[in-house]
Every structure is written in structure tokens, then in C-alpha cells.
Amino acid sequence: MKQLRARRAAWGLAFLLWQLGPAAQAMDPITVGFALASAAASALTGIISYPKVYCYFAECCADRPVALVREELKKNFDKRLFGQHLVSQVVVKAVGGFLSNPNPKKPLALSLHGWTGSGKNFVSKMIAESIYEEGLRSRYVHQFVSTLHFPHQQNVGQYKDQLQTWIRGNVSACGRSIFIFDEMDKMPAKLIDSIKPFLDHYEEINGVSYRRAIFVFLSNAGAEKITEVALDYWKRGKNREELPLSIMQETLSTSVFNNKNSGFWHSSLIDRNVIDYFIPFFPLEITHVKMCIKAELKSRGYPVDDYMVTQIAEEMTYFPKEERLYSDKGCKTVHTKLDFYYDI
Structure with a gap:
């Protein structure tokens, strides 16, 4: 992070010196300091006119090359994500494919399920960092923790309004916003349904397009069912790597839809098929x-x-x-x- 800020500061200084021109080379440091101060205002206007230059030393809502995103995800998963063959396969392809589509029909929605310590938070962090260098600290990455942000069932109506306003405002500022919902299994029932319009196949809602945004849901719900399937495979002498995604997706979606403590209980997000992937995190051996x-x-x-x-x-x-x-x-x-x- 310090290196990133230092690099941006260096680019900012270089840009201002460029604005001053060759005369700056003949000035002593104090004179250059005064000159930089006087040039800052006019240079700022120039910077705004050159967004690619500006983005070298200030964070922008801009796309990184898809190849770089895929490479970074794969590298981090290979080095630090263990025992999760389906996660590695699905996330790299899903995120890479979504980012490479210039006109997606809807936002990308990933729902990550499994026991604590299996890698869900790590994967959401890596998704954020692969798209924005500042990762979870980015102004374009927004993280909600159910027990912190939505602690009281009686306030669901208020939470719905706040959540819709927050998402609408941030996507208006940056279409490539990332929203991470942690502890979905502790979220008040029906609250998550309030964001269903933002995940559906609409070109715009009140003048705002949500189709380039990414939504990631993290939950312990469904972990028992994942373990049950994995254990059954083990008892039959099969490797967990043989488990196909299709079986696990259907198992998970049904399990969390019928679980009152899943955050997705009878949720319209599942009923209307707006979640693109239910991704299982197997228990670690x-x-x-x-x-x-x-x-x-x-x-x-x-x-x-x-x-x-x-x-x-x-x-x-x-x-x-x-x-x-x-x-x-x-x-x-x-x-x-x-x-x-x-x-x-």
C-alpha cells in the first residue's frame, strides 16, 4: 500500500514538473516548490483532461486488463488457496468472462458457501485486489458485515432503504463497483431481497445501469450439505476433485433457499435466478x-x-x-x- 501511494505521489510530481517545462530544471529547490504550488491549480485542470495520466497517481473507476485480473487471481489461488478445486476454476472463469464482456446483461453475482476457515474471505479479498490495487480499501469496494451493519430484525425496513440508497449512490459514481456481503447466514430474513432489482436483467433503473457491478455473498449456510456430499464421495472411495459443479450448485441453492438461517430463505434472488454461481468451499483435510x-x-x-x-x-x-x-x-x-x- 505504501509503495502504491509513493508511486502515485511520484507520478503527480512528475506531471506537475512536466507542466512547468524545461525551465524547472534551472530552478533551485525552493523556487521549484513555489512554482509547483502556483502550477498545481492549472495542472489539476490538465490532469482532469488526461484521465489515464491522473489514474497513475490517484485511484480511478477504471478497468484493469482482463488478462492481468485472470493472471493475478490464478497466481494467488495457486499459492494460497488449498483444497478448493471448484472455487479456483469457477471464480477465475466467471470474473474473467464477466470483465471481458463489454455489454453484460446483468451484474455478476457470486455466492460463496462453506465452513469458517475454508477460504471465503480470502477469495473475496483476492477478487477485490485483482480489479482494484487497493483491494478492500478501495473507494469502489464496499463490504457489509451482517452483525455489524444489520444487527436488529426490527429495523429491516430502515436497512432496506439504506442499502438501496448506498448501492444506488455508489454505482452512480462507479459502474464497476464491488459489493461484498459477509455473514449472510446472520442477515435478517428478506433484507437481501431489497437489492434484487439491482441484480436483475434491467438496462437501467431510474437512469442508472447496474450491469457492470459485482456482488459477492459469503455464508456458512450450506456447509453441512457440502460436507455431507463430500463425505459420501470419500466413503465411496472417490476423490473430492471428481465432484462436478452442477451437482453442488443445485444442492446449495436448494439448501439455502429452504434454510431459515441462511439469509436467502425463500429469497427472490434465488427464485428469480439472479445469482450466477453458488460456489462450494469444501471442508479442509x-x-x-x-x-x-x-x-x-x-x-x-x-x-x-x-x-x-x-x-x-x-x-x-x-x-x-x-x-x-x-x-x-x-x-x-x-x-x-x-x-x-x-x-x-
Whole structure:
């Protein structure tokens, strides 16, 4: 982030010096400082006239090359997302295909489901960072956490108005806005239906087009059903990688639609098929937990000690009780485990 701001500041200074011309080279630093101040106002007008130049040192609502988005997503998923073959396949293709379409018929809507620690927040973060360099800190990326922003069922009417106003205002400012809804399973029932018009196949609503926006929903709802299907495959001697997306999408959409605690209970978003992909995050096995530990060690600059990795992984808890096949916290507590073992 500091490098990004430094680069933008450098470009801003370079642009102002360019505005001053060759005479600036003969000035002493103090004179240049006064000259820069006097040139700033006129240069700003010039910058506005050159949006591509301006966007080098200030964040813009502008598209990054689709090839770069795909490359960044794939690279991050390969390095840091483990045990989620369907997620890697679907998200890269869905996001890349959507961004490459100059005239999408509707916004992109992704619903991510699975146990805590399986990678949902990581994937939403990577989607944001692949499109905007500042990621979740970008002014064009908006994150809602149900327990923080929508804590009271009795205020659903007020929340609906606020949510519609917020989305309308931000998409008006930037068509390529990203909206992330975390803890969907804790969202008051029927609240999410208020944004259904923004996700549907409308060219415009009151003069605003929402078709270039991206909506991402994160939920623990459906995790039991994902585990049930994955465990059944394991008991039949099949690999989880053999599970097709079509089966999991149908299973998930039905499960969350009929679950009163899903945030999507009898939701028009599902009934009207405006969610493009229901993406399952499988529970992580011990081999995947070890991969998380190794990745965290490398990110901290520590040597990878296989004995230590195994010891940490085996200390974590797993389910079902007899098989001890899946980590009940995924990779969520890996960093705290390493803090304990590598306390210096």
C-alpha cells in the first residue's frame, strides 16, 4: 500500500514538473516548490483532461486488463488457496468472462458457501485486489458485515432503504463497483431481497445501469450439505476433485433457499435466478491444513520444518469424531498457532 501511494505521489510530481517545462530544471529547490504550488491549480485542470495520466497517481473507476485480473487471481489461488478445486476454476472463469464482456446483461453475482476457515474471505479479498490495487480499501469496494451493519430484525425496513440508497449512490459514481456481503447466514430474513432489482436483467433503473457491478455473498449456510456430499464421495472411495459443479450448485441453492438461517430463505434472488454461481468451499483435510501452515511460514520468512508443520496440524481438531477427516476451523487459526510456536 505504501509503495502504491509513493508511486502515485511520484507520478503527480512528475506531471506537475512536466507542466512547468524545461525551465524547472534551472530552478533551485525552493523556487521549484513555489512554482509547483502556483502550477498545481492549472495542472489539476490538465490532469482532469488526461484521465489515464491522473489514474497513475490517484485511484480511478477504471478497468484493469482482463488478462492481468485472470493472471493475478490464478497466481494467488495457486499459492494460497488449498483444497478448493471448484472455487479456483469457477471464480477465475466467471470474473474473467464477466470483465471481458463489454455489454453484460446483468451484474455478476457470486455466492460463496462453506465452513469458517475454508477460504471465503480470502477469495473475496483476492477478487477485490485483482480489479482494484487497493483491494478492500478501495473507494469502489464496499463490504457489509451482517452483525455489524444489520444487527436488529426490527429495523429491516430502515436497512432496506439504506442499502438501496448506498448501492444506488455508489454505482452512480462507479459502474464497476464491488459489493461484498459477509455473514449472510446472520442477515435478517428478506433484507437481501431489497437489492434484487439491482441484480436483475434491467438496462437501467431510474437512469442508472447496474450491469457492470459485482456482488459477492459469503455464508456458512450450506456447509453441512457440502460436507455431507463430500463425505459420501470419500466413503465411496472417490476423490473430492471428481465432484462436478452442477451437482453442488443445485444442492446449495436448494439448501439455502429452504434454510431459515441462511439469509436467502425463500429469497427472490434465488427464485428469480439472479445469482450466477453458488460456489462450494469444501471442508479442509489435514493435508490442506499443512499447506496453509507452510504458506504462512513462507510469508513470514521462516524456514519450513516438516516436523513442526505436522505437529501443529495434528494439534488442531477434526471431524467427524471417528474419521477425523476435516478441520473444524479450516486454516483460520493457523496464524495464532504459529504465533505461539514462533514467539521470540
